[in-house]
Amino acid sequence: MEETTGLESEHLKKVLSFYPFEVSNIILQSSRSGRTIWEVETEEGLKILKQAHMHPKRMLFIAGAHLHLLQNGLPITKIHNTKRGGFCIGSGEYAYVLYDKHQGKEVIYYNKEQLEKVLIYAGKFHQASEGYIPIQESKIRGRLGKWHKLYRWKLQELEGNKRIALSFPDDVFSTMFLEYVDKMLARGQRALQEINDPYFDQWTKEVIASNSFCQQDFTLARFAEIDDAMFMKELHSITSDLPVRDLRIFLNKVMKKMSVWDTNLAIHMLSAYDSENSLSEKQFRVLWTDLSFPHLFCAIAHKYYLGQKRSWSDEKYIWALQNIIALEDSKEEFLQNFSDIYHEIKSNSGGK
Template sequence: MDQENNQENHLKRVLQLYPFDVGEVHLLESRSGRTTWEVSTDQGIKILKQAHMKPRRMLFIAGAHNDLVQKGIPITPIHKTKNGAICIGAEDHAYVLYDHIKGNEMIYYNKEQMKKVFDFAGKFHHASKGYVPAAESKTRSRLNKWHKLFRWKLQELEGHKMLAQTYPDEPFSVLFLEYADKMLERGRNALKELDEGPYEQWIKQSIEDKSYCQQDFTLARFTEVNSEPFMKELHSITYDLPSRDLRILLNKMMKKLSVWDTDFVIELLRSYDHSYPLTRDQYSVLWTDLKFPHLFCAIVHKYFLSQKRSWGDEKYIWALQNIIAVEDSKEQFLNELSEITEAIKEGERGEKAEQ
């Protein structure tokens, strides 16, 4: 009870820093180091988010959020305190307050919605250019770190292969070992491709642009307002290539579809390219990232580290089978970079010609 009272008093002190008359406060969610409350005020419903991160890191994210609002990106307005601060810091955690936006659910299986999300992603990456964070901000960058990430994942996959070989009759290990060498080879080839030039050139361009990516472009951050995607919050950002967001989103979608649908991917990337055209060299970097077996590494990592404690062996095996199906059906796509890039660009030119 004392802990609840302390939390309630702490929330009151935080909310008193904002220029609103505050009414009822309801806990919405508390997980993964983030807690959110719904706050009734004289100016409508607001969302208060507490994140377990250094305030200087939150300042980096909140500053970008506010910059996107000012540039006209459809994202919920972030509120400033009475003293003009865009976030509040308290030792190892920080707070932000923004509007509560009502809209319709967006789902990965709705093709029209997803094409609009990719169009949004292009506008988001374009708007990220030129962001200058406050001097006190703690920035984060993964530029020039792909080599290290790929090597680490390959080393871990090799370690898991050795471990699986000690359990030759275990169903998950049998299936994993059947595909491990193929995925290791693809991963090593992707690592070599990082040295071919386009990756380094894009890094230099990204540093000049002062652009960032979101890290985890997921529909959990979106709602649909007036038939268009609207971002409910900016969860995180880091300095990295836009292709990272595209790779994560494409892999996530195709995993849900249980197959790599090349025609659909072309439609999605056309929508993105219409808002934020990439060069053919930049698409080659995206292909390299898609070639690396991120999904395969992730499910194997989860299994051998028992990260999903509620999952039984059957669910792990189903998840691995699903990812293998996606990676197998992706093979032809990966070998048709030139043809698919042309299809993406021709789609854009065709649309322009009709206008």
């Protein structure tokens, strides 16, 4: 942690003057990926000031959702209004929010009990999100009704990356990529066909009508375990989408860290979620479809051929690709045994 510089300190004091607190100290905690976090000492305890490089109207959408979750009883840090009742502050290309700082037990990806609690929390999150009506000035983000377009775009890009790889026969990454790309393209095309099922559109309309949202990324660094339960320290972002998107992203993230798809762990996690927010068989089938689509494979190819991670060595890219291939190979058995796994999830969760 670092003390703030003079010019920065004056700007932050101006931002904080909009809030009803007496500030005694400001300490920089972190700055990365367009977001900067400061710890703020006040007469009412420690607060967190977050600066995000985003349109203030987009932050208004997120901050309003944060308040909605809090009002619906979700264990999440208190977000503070300005003296005039605003959810956030806009300053040029940046937006600011202020919320309470909480400390608890660290949440990690290799703790099965904590993963179970995170999935229970995810179920509560999706339920608490229902009925959110953003204020008129908000800049809304949503993916509902866009799955077909997104799948097609990723598959087209994968085809394009295949053509690029063919022009580099001596490139180790490209050689590995070409050995696997046709299998991933076929899986992606099957997934695209599966979301043509009439139920997919029906569920999309139901979620639109519910005015619910997804968290987008249940990164564990944003959680603390307090009194044996999960507590969200920060709401990073939201989007309007089917709840299974959050499940797909989190399952893929956990399994990628393990370099293998652990079916028993996946069942354990999904049973925990289903015990709190029960999904129907058709809704679980949509999750299976999204898990079968090669999101991770598309992402690593996108990063490599666009040179997005300039700090990565060739060896790191190759390791990342090997990891994803191993994960997708080991996922096959899970994907092909939907019926048995679905019934096991329902048995574990109470059969709701």
